[in-house]
Amino acid sequence: MPRSVIIGTGSALPENCVSNDELAQQYNIDTSDEWIRERSGIRQRYIAGETETTATLATAAARKALDAANMAATDIDLIIVATATPDNTFPATATKVQHMLGTAGSIAFDVAAVCSGFVYAITVADAMLRAGQVRTALVIGAETFSRIMDWTDRTTCVLFGDGAGAVVLRAESDAGDRGILASRLHADGSQHDLLYVDGGPSTTQTVGHLRMQGREVFRQAVGNLSSVMHEVLDDAGLTPADIDWVVPHQANQRILDATVRKLGLQQDKLIVTVDSHANTSAASVPLALDTGVRDGRITPGDLLILEAMGGGFTWGAVALRF
Numbered sequence: 001m002p003r004s005v006i007i008g009t010g011s012a013l014p015e016n017c018v019s020n021d022e023l024a025q026q027y028n029i030d031t032s033d034e035w036i037r038e039r040s041g042i043r044q045r046y047i048a049g050e051t052e053t054t055a056t057l058a059t060a061a062a063r064k065a066l067d068a069a070n071m072a073a074t075d076i077d078l079i080i081v082a083t084a085t086p087d088n089t090f091p092a093t094a095t096k097v098q099h100m101l102g103t104a105g106s107i108a109f110d111v112a113a114v115c116s117g118f119v120y121a122i123t124v125a126d127a128m129l130r131a132g133q134v135r136t137a138l139v140i141g142a143e144t145f146s147r148i149m150d151w152t153d154r155t156t157c158v159l160f161g162d163g164a165g166a167v168v169l170r171a172e173s174d175a176g177d178r179g180i181l182a183s184r185l186h187a188d189g190s191q192h193d194l195l196y197v198d199g200g201p202s203t204t205q206t207v208g209h210l211r212m213q214g215r216e217v218f219r220q221a222v223g224n225l226s227s228v229m230h231e232v233l234d235d236a237g238l239t240p241a242d243i244d245w246v247v248p249h250q251a252n253q254r255i256l257d258a259t260v261r262k263l264g265l266q267q268d269k270l271i272v273t274v275d276s277h278a279n280t281s282a283a284s285v286p287l288a289l290d291t292g293v294r295d296g297r298i299t300p301g302d303l304l305i306l307e308a309m310g311g312g313f314t315w316g317a318v319a320l321r322f
């Protein structure tokens with residue numbers, strides 16, 4: 001059976017970078033740089049302007065991933081966009097991205113698993129690649145969470161940002177030990193009220209705002225993430241000592257630190273971008289991956305664990321050799 005190998009990564013951020021102090025001033029939030037940094041590790045985030053949308057950011061990230069893979073959009077059989085902030089209720093943002101990339105005819109759909117969206121999407125793409133249904137896939141995580149912030153709720157609006165990340169996957173039958181080795185996904189809908197958006201087409205006919213009980217989310221995140229990382233390592237026949245890099249969903253520096261500590265790993269195994277991007281939901285894992293690849297930390301042959309947890313709850317992890 002072929003393996004799904006990442007052959008290119010890319011990412012894109014909005015033009016407007018906003019520091020904690022600037023955010024507090026621009027949105028009139030009763031907060032401080034010190035509070036935000038201490039509780040979350042966030043120094044700044046990028047906020048999409050009027051002409052920047054989830055689809056435009058996704059397309060920009062996809063173009064960079066295609067360039068890195070030395071491929072054209074017409075070479076792609078499958079496009080999946082993981083997002084909780086689509087341009088429209090329908091059609092899927094993936095179809096818009098396909099059109100903006102100048103192609104047509106490939107499979108294109110969205111995956112909604114909020115912050116776990118990219119881990120869910122890459123797992124679905126991997127299954128289709130290994131089944132021989134497609135040979136190449138573009139998997140994108142893209143969000144404009146600034147559009148669903150309640151700017152009067154200081155407990156949430158300081159924590160999120162906008163952006164997109166993408167990977168190109170190719171099915172390779174002679175991949176050696178490279179490629180996606182194992183993945184595990186979970187969901188528990190009973191935790192809905194801890195993290196959700198209070199609007200939607202079928203309920204309120206509004207877009208709604210993000211609502212979160214941060215402390216309880218924090219508590220459950222650390223347990224769920226460390227156990228799913230153990231599961232995926234077991235499935236791949238690996239141990240924590242085999243990991244070169246953990247590429248986590250970037251929710252909060254304290255969640256990242258506590259999760260790797262539970263695995264017995266040092267913090268220097270983490271690719272961290274939460275300080276400069278804040279929490280970009282489904283975009284955060286591929287944004288961190290592309291950051292680590294482009295700055296030379298992640299190199300071919302490295303063993304990576306991607307992990308994420310988000311609203312639902314949903315959570316999951318993927319083990320892959322880059």
Ligand code: ACO
Binds near residue numbers: 031
């Ligand atoms: N600025 C200043 N003070 C604030 C702010 C703010 N932006 N927000 C809250 N406070 C105040 C509160 O009012 C409270 O004041 P009080 O003690 O006078 O009542 C105090 O700070 C403490 O508030 P808590 O909510 O208890 O703060 P906590 O230490 O739990 O930190 C935080 C909050 C950062 C949200 C934390 O719970 C957290 O990181 N949770 C994880 C949530 C998360 O990252 N979710 C992302 C999505 S899920 C995921 O991706 C895994």
